Amino acid sequence: MMPCIHCGACVPVCPRGLWPQQLFEALGAGDLPRAQHLGLDACGACRQCQDHCPSGLPLTKRFREGQDALLALTEAEQVKALAQTRFLAREQRRAQAEAEALEAKRQRRAEAKRRAEARQAQTSGAPGRQDAQRAALARALAKAEAEDRLRDATRLRAALTALDEPS
Secondary structure, eight states: OOOOOOOOTTTTTOTTOOOHHHHHHHHHTTOHHHHHHTTGGGOOOOSHHHHTOTTOOOHHHHHHHHHHHHHHHHHHHHHHHHHHHHHHHHHHHHHHHHHHHHHHHHHHHHHHHHHHHHHHHHHHTHHHHHHHHHHHHHHHHHHHHHTTOHHHHHHHHHHHHHHHSOO
């Protein structure tokens, strides 16, 4: 086998209108993108170019190898794109879950703060409650004294005294 002499005998016989010598050189250099640009996908491996080559180059063999390499590259790119899509979807799901967890935590904190404020309001409202208790005990004491129930009156006075003492 001799090297390509660039005679161009392969060009007019190609039924697809390709430039086999340029495809052969691009594939020999390992330049798959250039070979694809030159129409490697369109080659039907009819052997017309190889039969007319005065150098006897294995054009069809190299074109088939190039098509196989291009197919493998395309499949690898598809696998890569699928993996990237899956990764991005996973990252989006994780970010969504994290955002939901943060929102739930924020809501729990807000609820805890609201409960603490309610407890604080109850604690600060204790004098008002004690006043109401004092008034109720005073009414009960007056009624017990009016009905001459000394035992109840004594207990009610003790309760009023205990309520007035600081805790």
